Amino acid sequence: MRILFLTRVHPPIVGGLENQSYNLITNFKKINKETFVIKNTRGKKALPVFLPYAYLKAISLIKKHKIAHLHLSDGVLAPIGVLLKRKTSIKVAVTIHGLDITYQNKFYQKHIPKAVAQLDKIICISENTKKECLKRGIPKSKIIIVPNGVNVDEFFINKSKKELRQKLEKRLKINFENKKILFTSGRLVKRKGVAWFVDAVMPKLGKNYVYFVAGDGEMKEEIKKAIVKRKLNNVFMLGRVESGLMNLLYNSSDLFIMPNIRVKGNVEGFGLVAIEAGSCGLPVVASRVDGIPAAVIEGKTGWLVKEKDAESFIKKIKGKSINARSVRDTVRKYFDWKTIIKKYAEVMK
Numbered sequence: 001m002r003i004l005f006l007t008r009v010h011p012p013i014v015g016g017l018e019n020q021s022y023n024l025i026t027n028f029k030k031i032n033k034e035t036f037v038i039k040n041t042r043g044k045k046a047l048p049v050f051l052p053y054a055y056l057k058a059i060s061l062i063k064k065h066k067i068a069h070l071h072l073s074d075g076v077l078a079p080i081g082v083l084l085k086r087k088t089s090i091k092v093a094v095t096i097h098g099l100d101i102t103y104q105n106k107f108y109q110k111h112i113p114k115a116v117a118q119l120d121k122i123i124c125i126s127e128n129t130k131k132e133c134l135k136r137g138i139p140k141s142k143i144i145i146v147p148n149g150v151n152v153d154e155f156f157i158n159k160s161k162k163e164l165r166q167k168l169e170k171r172l173k174i175n176f177e178n179k180k181i182l183f184t185s186g187r188l189v190k191r192k193g194v195a196w197f198v199d200a201v202m203p204k205l206g207k208n209y210v211y212f213v214a215g216d217g218e219m220k221e222e223i224k225k226a227i228v229k230r231k232l233n234n235v236f237m238l239g240r241v242e243s244g245l246m247n248l249l250y251n252s253s254d255l256f257i258m259p260n261i262r263v264k265g266n267v268e269g270f271g272l273v274a275i276e277a278g279s280c281g282l283p284v285v286a287s288r289v290d291g292i293p294a295a296v297i298e299g300k301t302g303w304l305v306k307e308k309d310a311e312s313f314i315k316k317i318k319g320k321s322i323n324a325r326s327v328r329d330t331v332r333k334y335f336d337w338k339t340i341i342k343k344y345a346e347v348m349k
Contacts, residue, residue: 010073102265147270211234257285259286280328283301291305
């Protein structure tokens with residue numbers, strides 16, 4: 001199959017979309033040699049130059065190599081996909097993540113969903129993303145759900161938890177012997193719900209729990225205020241952490257926490273960190289909102305609870321855990337990129 005991937009979000013820029021783009025293309029190349037790529041590696045600031053370049057480059061590659069299939073990394077590129085479809089008659093598929101279809105801007109909503117609807121296949125990463133597409137008139141017959149994937153050995157450290165915790169204590173210079181470790185990572189934006197969790201849940205858990213928060217963002221100061229307000233000395237904001245420390249936290253913690261809250265026009269399309277945590281055997285306790293249920297298999301990789309329900313969070317956090325090996329095996333079964341990439345290949349035939 002001769003296929004062209006067009007992505008506006010790609011490493012070395014860091015982020016969930018960039019990570020998904022990299023893994024999708026890298027893994028697709030492993031099963032399909034005739035894979036061509038046009039990628040933006042310079043972030044949003046380069047888009048005014050990248051978009052016209054990508055359009056012209058795509059026309060050239062399609063004609064030169066007689067490429068029959070085009071995949072767009074997200075909905076923002078849908079207008080280019082429509083133009084290329086008209087110009088070359090190429091079949092076009094797009095992956096829709098969430099915000100790329102719900103973005104609250106009148107101009108955006110007037111044009112992007114209409115462009116997406118004109119493409120051949122729309123790959124949604126969750127049932128929630130599919131619902132958002134249907135709300136905007138995108139034909140149900142064109143939509144296929146394929147979840148995000150994870151390289152199951154990328155974050156896993158095959159050492160005892162005792163050894164890993166000792167290493168983490170030394171690294172962070174924090175003593176948490178005989179304590180349960182809760183962990184959250186990601187951009188600190190309102191929809192992540194971390195400020196709410198610190199304010200409403202942590203004071204009720206007691207001193208037997210420590211909570212590590214990795215990431216940076218607009219809600220950082222609100223979270224700090226909640227820590228001060230509740231006089232909490234067991235909540236630690238780590239800021240942005242490098243991959244080595246991130247992996248250590250994934251493998252040393254007892255539970256991964258996703259206390260997301262609904263924010264109009266700003267949805268969590270999937271919850272990639274849930275399966276990253278699960279690949280390390282770390283169970284998740286998450287809010288049942290947006291696309292998160294697609295990333296958490298109830299009772300097998302974690303639990304879903306009602307949004308802003310402090311008592312339900314506490315019940316699951318203090319309740320019976322899930323065997324780490326079982327969590328890891330389940331994530332491997334449903335979310336390993338080796339499985340996900342086969343689904344993509346089937347969709348894009």
